[in-house]
Amino acid sequence: xxxxxxxxxxxxxxxxxxxxxxxxxxxxxxxxxxxxxxxxxxxxxxxxxxxxxxxxxxxxxxxxxxxxxxxxxxxxxxxxxxxxxxxxxxxxxxxxxxxxxxxxxxxxxxxxxxxxxxxxxxxxxxxxxxxxxxxxxxxxxxxxxxxxxxxxxxxxxxxxxxxxxxxxxxxxxxxxxxxxxxxxxxxxxxxxxxxxxxxxxxx
Amino acid sequence: xxxxxxxxxxxxxxxxxxxxxxxxxxxxxxxxxxxxxxxxxxxxxxxxxxxxxxxxxxxxxxxxxxxxxxxxxxxxxxxxxxxxxxxxxxxxxxxxxxxxxxxxxxxxxxxxxxxxxxxxxxxxxxxxxxxxxxxxxxxxxxxxxxxxxxxxxxxxxxxxxxxxxxxxxxxxxxxxxxxxxxxxxxxxxxxxxxxxxxxxxxxxxxxxxxxxxxxxxxxxxxxxxxxxxxxxxxxxxxxxxxxxxxxxxxxxxxxxxxxxxxxxxxxxxxxxxxxxxxxxxxxxxxxxxxxxx
Numbered sequence: 183x184x185x186x187x188x189x190x191x192x193x194x195x196x197x198x199x200x201x202x203x204x205x206x207x208x209x210x211x212x213x214x215x216x217x218x219x220x221x222x223x224x225x226x227x228x229x230x231x232x233x234x235x236x237x238x239x240x241x242x243x244x245x246x247x248x249x250x251x252x253x254x255x256x257x258x259x260x261x262x263x264x265x266x267x268x269x270x271x272x273x274x275x276x277x278x279x280x281x282x283x284x285x286x287x288x289x290x291x292x293x294x295x296x297x298x299x300x301x302x303x304x305x306x307x308x309x310x311x312x313x314x315x316x317x318x319x320x321x322x323x324x325x326x327x328x329x330x331x332x333x334x335x336x337x338x339x340x341x342x343x344x345x346x347x348x349x350x351x352x353x354x355x356x357x358x359x360x361x362x363x364x365x366x367x368x369x370x371x372x373x374x375x376x377x378x379x380x381x382x383x384x385x
Numbered sequence: 386x387x388x389x390x391x392x393x394x395x396x397x398x399x400x401x402x403x404x405x406x407x408x409x410x411x412x413x414x415x416x417x418x419x420x421x422x423x424x425x426x427x428x429x430x431x432x433x434x435x436x437x438x439x440x441x442x443x444x445x446x447x448x449x450x451x452x453x454x455x456x457x458x459x460x461x462x463x464x465x466x467x468x469x470x471x472x473x474x475x476x477x478x479x480x481x482x483x484x485x486x487x488x489x490x491x492x493x494x495x496x497x498x499x500x501x502x503x504x505x506x507x508x509x510x511x512x513x514x515x516x517x518x519x520x521x522x523x524x525x526x527x528x529x530x531x532x533x534x535x536x537x538x539x540x541x542x543x544x545x546x547x548x549x550x551x552x553x554x555x556x557x558x559x560x561x562x563x564x565x566x567x568x569x570x571x572x573x574x575x576x577x578x579x580x581x582x583x584x585x586x587x588x589x590x591x592x593x594x595x596x597x598x599x600x601x602x603x604x605x606x607x608x609x610x611x612x613x614x615x616x617x618x619x620x621x622x623x624x625x626x627x628x629x630x631x632x633x634x635x636x637x638x639x640x641x642x643x644x645x646x647x648x649x650x651x652x653x654x655x656x657x658x659x660x661x662x663x664x665x666x667x668x669x670x671x672x673x674x675x676x677x678x
Contacts, residue, residue: 250459
């Protein structure tokens with residue numbers, strides 16, 4: 183827990199420093215970095231923690247104690263949810279206090295919320311993968327996935343070579359149009375459904 | 386099922402793995418008794434015990450621990466059970482004291498004083514990291530953790546495997562005391578029959594996934610004897626009922642599992658010195674059962 187708090191604190195401080203260093207004119211790069219920061223906030227606790235659990239065969243240890251698998255799994259999902267919500271809230275606050283232009287603000291808000299949604303689902307699917315396959319196997323699959331993900335920008339550039347502006351505009355327009363009031367409850371329902379699947383696997 | 390005197394009951398429990406079947410295991414343990422589960426490696430002892438702890442899901446059959454099904458009430462059952470497995474797992478980079486504190490948070494009746502006393506009795510340093518503990522220390526530490534919430538039932542899976550004789554004796558002595566002085570029930574699995582011989586009141590032999598024999602230990606040892614006899618000293622019916630029959634220079638011998646039943650028929654031979662009765666131990670019984678299985 184102490185490692186987790188230290189990790190969160192360091193990332194929060196670094197984000198604030200970055201925000202101050204880049205200033206108000208650099209909103210877009212900082213927004214992009216925000217997505218990475220949310221991902222790091224999820225990736226760190228989920229993967230480092232599960233690696234630690236596997237190294238010490240912690241689930242075998244916990245198995246003999248009077249605690250249900252559902253309590254263990256829901257605690258893990260709960261921590262991820264709180265972490266993502268806190269990080270998204272913190273980032274939104276950083277942008278809110280620095281007087282971002284109204285048009286940019288919609289973009290900033292959408293991008294941060296979209297990153298949060300992706301990270302939440304990534305964490306939930308990661309737990310399902312880890313509980314099904316074990317940490318080591320699943321970590322290898324995720325690494326392979328990230329390697330493949332590296333080719334996505336190349337493919338985008340290949341297909342949109344002459345009209346990258348259109349591609350970017352399409353994304354921005356999508357981000358501006360998303361109705362987050364409708365999306366967030368749906369995502370939370372999906373997240374809790376994945377949590378129940380993870381509990382069933384762990385049981 | 387649901388005999389209130391029994392602290393645990395298994396009825397026709399089945400579990401299938403690739404290459405192994407736990408085939409209709411039925412067992413019961415009354416309160417205050419020690420049940421020894423004996424069997425060769427791979428017989429299904431650990432699977433049976435893990436089913437009791439809900440660490441393995443059974444395919445069929447019924448299980449009751451404190452009258453409750455472990456698959457439905459695992460948390461409540463584990464709260465009243467002290468478990469010691471063949472392997473001990475801890476967070477290796479954490480200290481003994483930290484681990485004790487961590488484990489204590491899960492139990493309703495954890496007694497820190499008992500835990501501290503046990504650590505002192507077992508000579509375990511509170512500041513040592515758990516990965517620095519030797520095998521014997523780990524077993525004793527696990528036992529301290531298993532006993533600190535005053536469990537009504539102790540479930541021990543090969544607890545003495547890999548221990549030196551001194552620690553083994555200490556552990557078995559402690560179990561005996563817990564049962565006799567405090568009325569705790571114990572189920573202990575082992576392929577070391579000497580451990581069961583020293584501690585158990587009841588024994589069950591598990592071979593190839595089946596309980597082939599379950600009985601009161603003293604009754605079992607009274608019935609299982611090796612008979613040495615000269616040619617013609619025993620009737621053919623008795624001779625044919627003997628297992629592990631051997632002929633040697635001084636006559637023949639074989640093992641019976643119904644000595645009390647045939648005792649009277651042997652009296653004359655014993656008086657004439659042509660029949661001798663030898664007590665056998667659980668090891669011999671296990672070998673007889675394995676060879677006969």
